[in-house]
Amino acid sequence: MRADRQQIDEALAATETIRSIVRDALLAVYLHGSAVSGGLRPQSDVDLLAIVDCPMADEQRRDLLAALLRMSGRHPRPVGAPRCIELMVFLRADIAAPNFPARAEFIYGEWLRDTFECGGLPLPVSDPENTLVLAQARREAVSLFGPDAKELLPSLPPEQIRRAMRDALPSVSDSLQGDERNVLLTLARMWRTSATGDFITKDAAATWAASQMPDEEADMLIYAREAYLGKVKDDWQDRQTACERTAAFLRQRVSELL
Numbered sequence: 001m002r003a004d005r006q007q008i009d010e011a012l013a014a015t016e017t018i019r020s021i022v023r024d025a026l027l028a029v030y031l032h033g034s035a036v037s038g039g040l041r042p043q044s045d046v047d048l049l050a051i052v053d054c055p056m057a058d059e060q061r062r063d064l065l066a067a068l069l070r071m072s073g074r075h076p077r078p079v080g081a082p083r084c085i086e087l088m089v090f091l092r093a094d095i096a097a098p099n100f101p102a103r104a105e106f107i108y109g110e111w112l113r114d115t116f117e118c119g120g121l122p123l124p125v126s127d128p129e130n131t132l133v134l135a136q137a138r139r140e141a142v143s144l145f146g147p148d149a150k151e152l153l154p155s156l157p158p159e160q161i162r163r164a165m166r167d168a169l170p171s172v173s174d175s176l177q178g179d180e181r182n183v184l185l186t187l188a189r190m191w192r193t194s195a196t197g198d199f200i201t202k203d204a205a206a207t208w209a210a211s212q213m214p215d216e217e218a219d220m221l222i223y224a225r226e227a228y229l230g231k232v233k234d235d236w237q238d239r240q241t242a243c244e245r246t247a248a249f250l251r252q253r254v255s256e257l258l
Helices: 005-025 058-071 092-096 110-117 128-140 158-174 180-196 202-210 215-228 240-257
Strands: 026-032 046-052 085-091 106-108 142-145
Touching (some): 005 026, 005 085, 046 092, 058 085, 085 128, 106 110, 180 202, 180 215, 180 240, 215 240
Parallel strands (some): 046 085
Antiparallel strands (some): 026 046, 085 106
């Protein structure tokens, strides 16, 4: 595990909070993402995935949401502040023989904070990105509570992973404005996964992709990588045209393989 001490402490505290709210229904909590893939960065989230064996009641949803709003740091995270928490809860019956797209029982992330603070409640949602999270987590997740990830998380067929990327591609591309760095890096990682079948960190995917791109598009992707690593200031105001060309190039490469 590559997580720092702060991230581990936050992950364990969140795990105890989940246990206190869903109680005996909780089967497992896993830490996944950059904390365990070797890609921990200054703005990396605490990525958690929980498995329950019965649907969450509305009261449990409200209690867990209130706790996460208190515990999770806001984005962007100042140095030394708590990290942002991203939590996905899955019902065991939904993933034992997963339908497509995968259905999550509960999702919390800082991009949803405004909605939740205005009274929204995390409700079940089916989304191709849920399928991709399950596929990646099964390969790398570390148990904080419960059995090894491979005992509960499904082994998804390659064609389902490819379909999830194909279905998620339009929404990823459409969110470019205002989320330039993350979209470019996500597209690079989708290209890598669609080409090889593996999952690697965003910065590693950017390095792999840039080596196969025209110079101008490669430079823009490398800028996104360096911003992700905290080496340059993340400023896209004067880079919109080049960013759009780079995103279009990456999307085309992904589309060709899917």
